[in-house]
Amino acid sequence: MGVPAFFRWLSRKYSTIVVHCTEERSKECNGVRIPVDTSKPNPNEVEFDNLYLDMNGIIHPCTHPEDKAAPKNEDEMMVAIFEYMDRLFNIVRPRRVLYMAIDGVAPRAKMNQQRSRRFRASKEGVELVEEKSRIREEILGRGGYLPPVEVKERFDSNCITPGTEFMDNLAKCLRYYVADRLSNDPGWRNITVILSDASVPGEGEHKIMDYIRRQRAQPHHDPNTHHCLCGADADLIMLGLATHEPNFTIIREEFKPNQPRPCAMCGQKGHEIKDCQGVAREKQGEHDEFADTMPASEQEFIFIRLCVLREYLERELTMASLPFPFDFERTVDDWVFMCFFVGNDFLPHLPSLEIREGAIDRLVGIYKDVVHKTGVSVLCVGLVMTLTWFLRRRYLESPTPEAGSSDGQDGRGVKRKAEDSDSEPEPEDNVRLWEDGWKQRYYKTKFDVDATDDDFRKKVVKSYVEGLCWVLRYYYQGCASWKWYFPFHYAPFASDFKDIKGMFTDFELGTKPFKPLEQLMGVFPAASGNFLPQTWRSLMSNPESSIIDFYPDDFAIDLNGKKYAWQGVALLPFVDERRLRAALAEVYPNLSPEENKRNSLGSDMLFVGKSHPCCDFIQELYHGESHEVCKMPAELCHGIQGTLNLDEDPILPDKPVQSPIPMLRDIAQNTAIGVKYKDPQYGETFVFKAVILPGAKMPEKVLKPGDWERGNRGRGNWRPQLGFNSNRQQVHLDQSAFRALGYVGPLSATFTPVFQWHVVLANPSLSF
Template sequence: MGVPAFFRWLSRKYPSIIVHCLEEKSKECSGVRVPVDTSKPNPNEVEFDNLYLDMNGIIHPCTHPEDKPAPKNEDEMMVAIFEYMDRLFNIVRPRRVLYMAIDGVAPRAKMNQQRSRRFRASKEGVELAEEKHKMREEVIQRGGYLPPEEIKERFDSNCITPGTEFMNNLAKCLRYYIADRLSNNPGWRNITVFLSDASVPGEGEHKIMDFIRRQRAQPNHDPNTHHCLCGADADLIMLGLATHEPNFTIIREEFKPNKPRPCSLCGQMGHEIKDCQGMAKEKKGEHDEFADSIPVSEQEFIFIRLSILREYLERELTMASLPFPYDFERSVDDWVFMCFFVGNDFLPHLPSLEIREGAIDRLVGIYKDVVHKTGGYLTESGFVNLERVELIMQAVGVAEDNIFKKRKEDDVRNQSSAGPGDQDSRGMKRKAEDSDSEPEPEDNVRLWEEGWKQRYYKTKFDVDVTDDEFRKKVVKSYVEGLCWVLRYYYQGCASWKWYFPFHYAPFASDFKDIKNMFTDFEKGTKPFMPLEQLMGVFPAASGNFLPTSWRALMSDPDSSIIDFYPDDFAIDLNGKKYAWQGVALLPFVDERRLRAALEQVYPDLTTDESKRNSLGSDVVFVAKSHPLCDFIIELYHAESHEGTEIPAELCHGILGTLNLDDDPILPNKPVESPIPMLRDISQNSAVGSFMDPQYKEDYIFKAVVLPGAKIPNKVLKPHDWEQSNHRPWRPQLGFNPNRQQAHLDQSGFRYGHGPSQSQHRGGPYSNAPPPSSYHQGNFHRGQPSSYSL
């Protein structure tokens, strides 16, 4: 969704949703490190029930970090992943469930974006290597100094895709990690751990949402469960709102733009590779250590409180004198839907709507203006009313001409006023030499001039604007996409094969007569198999992750699908300045042609490759002390055990069907470490089993707050509304001994600093004032919820 732009906009407009995480640190006693006891009350003074980890947001920064030295090998990568998860567990301290979700095979709509990212990564890797080689020669010819070139195989991050050996090994390592923590960490012993690895189809965050929706449908579900979801993607905010769970928090790294990075040629800070002069590093003194080393600072975390965001939205979306009953939950769903127009992973955003230009505020304003004409809400539990959506789009369309002209005026104004070190309109630092070394890209569309629609369709689609049938085709596909995306967020994947077959979006003013453009999606579609997805998203340069005969289809000139794997491709900047913002003009993969080609090489798969190409299920793990442990152990000894239902009273009301693992982790059975630097688990007390959640196939998720749910008390005060939209968010960092003792706000989070917190680095912050009461729902000061174990 354009993560930096959306989150920056959200945190500035609604600053009180952000709270800094308190993190207790391990201590040293007589030279021995004493780990944090995570069974003790949470230092943030709110007890979370369930923690969900969107694992790909952890795997990527741990395997190829941008701001510190990369791990030397795969073993170090796995250890870094373990340490990252330990930090999150320490901060959140879930009392019921830990759910780890790794991206599995994605719907076809997402595969197109994955394909673009992976081809870009491969292209950028080649270009960087060529630039480094060229600059190295130039610097050495000038007599500059450069450290010897390391002969080191570049880590190809494309391996973080379902079906690769890397992902298979990661799943094994995570099983070991779970068994170790359940056996040895007191904070883990009463929780239920779910691992949804890359063999389970679906994106990580959507597997998490599916789990939440399925559990909400169970009769024993606690409507006051406090959820915490870890991930940096902006769509997690939308997904959290879409659950209509009153207690939902997101934890993510604090976003710090423009973090300094070392020159990739000499390793020193302060310049980019193109400006490298090959200067020798300065020594600290008598020792052979250099002053100009890479600064490594531990990333801090923040909480995003969706209960406070709901409070902001309740005030912003409230509408009086409606011709129909006002329903805040329905208006939240409409807000989520309107955000899709400014960007998502499945559709290009409409040309006239940019987050940085206040597009969401504009949509909300139009929504409130025309709601009397619509006669009702735009959406209902993930289903779209297209007749009402058309009224919104037509209102945006009327303003498109002025939007484009104002955008040009703003660009000209910003360019004329920006000097060295100033910020440009995209929030990126401009350099003094930009006007000479980086000329503005030529814009042949010129949306700010008359005739913009004709030029757009001719340039982007190579058709004349008078071709009404083609424009209707594009709009129809986009309308289908809007219906698919909303269904995906609220009900799950409606079609594994649908995708938007164009690189560009239509205009808002093109949305005419859309009421009957969509009926429903094809039933019964199935996901790709893992190796099939690799063939659909990988460039030929990453073919080494595929079986030999499969990778030949990517590079053999006589391959029937060789056109799917271009060595080079154009990137259309599409009015942007930087290549990463542009549109990669890659050919779309024809599924029928791909499957026909793969039929010829399927027989070549080895046993291990066939296993990696299969689809799996979630695995559930518990410790020996957990009430469910004995029940699972009995299943392994019973004659008939497949498809056994979990008794709800043994697992916090969680229901599902258990199936046994061929190579299970069982109590008192040693667990061998897959990582040589880590010890084997000789006294294992964990047990694992496959689990499929119970769910009626015809079940429709109701986007409502469940009966019995306690809505958190209001926290925001009048001055918070004044700050909204007027003051950029600024974190209150550092310990202030003069500030009052810490308080809890009514959403259960600590507010302010106190002397008792001086052992913590930094401290929490909130822009909401301290409330008069410390009690809210199940949470009491320093005490776990009534369901905590």
């Protein structure tokens, strides 16, 4: 899901959900820094129980920041990660659990997106080096000024992938960090820390959600637990809502679009590299020469209060006069499901369905209309609703609204004006959804088949329906299949969803995740092969390799109606798992013991300090003769349940912990203890209950009438965008399309010279 687009839409439409964080700063006295005492009450006037860190959202900005100088080496990167986590702990101050989750091996459905990102990063890195070299020669050739080239090794962010030495080192550093804070920080005194590093399969945020779901199913779970999840991905909002926990907050950096960045050529701000003129900066004052190299100001953090978002959704989704009892929790699930259609990490969005064009508001309107008409009150009504929306969309965006179109009732588009105010031209659009013949052009351009090929379109639809089921299961129950993926770069049209009953039964049982090095072979370009064993990387570059076609040196990027390359579709070949495994079988014997260790799947770790009620219990496990798995004593650990097992190389009290970072001291007086931890297991027939649990106390209402009005007046609210015809006359529109959005009464539309339709309601008491 497009993070900037979705969050911008959400924060504008439901503005009260966002609250700026209050952050207490450390003080300095006589040259000595006095750290913040995080054991004191939270300055944000709310006490959180559990803090969950989606670590990849921390690792990336700390290792290759966009707004300040990058760390010089890996040690500085680790220290930056520690400092970032300290800031978050200071703001949130959890009292029960700190859960740190790093992305492990992902399901195959996500690996395709990872593959696209990593190939893009490699391609863009090479292109940037070439562009800088070319522009530098041009500027110096005409006598321009440029600072001398700083020679340093380029950090390849692709190393932030399970199975690399970097991730193995990060896990060791985080164990040290946890032991240090548990031993020395009073705010950590009674905290239970769970570390799920990159050796544990699963995406970080989904490991967190699986933990929450499993704890909710246990008899000792506190239904009033206040959760706080750190991460910038838009899907965290959906995942938080899907837990149906009444107290759920997301913390993330404040999003500030269009921030000026220094030119990669001369280091000055105000222009991009392509516009660099090589002009020496004029000195304005005594210390002005350092102005462009001064550190950027620290990013501020915001809270996204999902309890307030639930208030907004309840106000917007509540429906009266239904033939069945209205259940708000079911409509929350439907809203989450609807958001899948505008973009997620596993399926391409349906054609002509864009967040920036008000897609979610439109879907909600049709959803309410369909629920009234069909009397359906179960999850997945969203699919029916979406198809209905596409049937009606022709009334809103057809080139000739009064006549409709003979090419189908279907997902159409209008020729949009540029989203930005700059003068850059819009990308060429060969499909032109707003013109007749769009369906044939779409299938020929995107799939290289004729739109009349019913069998092919049915194949794409079947895969998409499977994908919707997979994503829904992933958000609410966990990974249904580690091997399933959508095998196309583009989605079908909504009108192709015909006779879908019986298309999908269930996923193959017992599938297992890739091993870390196997995933690296599936997502890395050849340029990042240095992170792999020698014989493995040769499969990516040797022309005689049986899988050399998986690793193209260059590939096309289809802008697909977007403006920038990073928004487009990378047309990479899909990896054939059978062929990949056959090729790897020949090089597996070459792995060293260390490489075999990095290629194995690991376990979550649980840590506590000496004052924690569970510390003595864990110590007895290490001192006892039995090494069997034992149950976690929930009464000693805030109701947390699961199983414990001894670690082969444990962190133990009174055993010094050596620092893996030379610039940081060893922990001579360690008081922390660590043990392997596994989430409680579901029964064979368990299904996650998407309900508010008994005993939960709902938060007090926050919204006032004025909040609702401010949030919906000109901030993300949908305005019908209508195509135009040439007669410039008043046109009667089919009213059902607008009734679906909650409006009644006759409508008319008039054409204006600025190429916009103005919809006029006959009833003056109603307005847009």
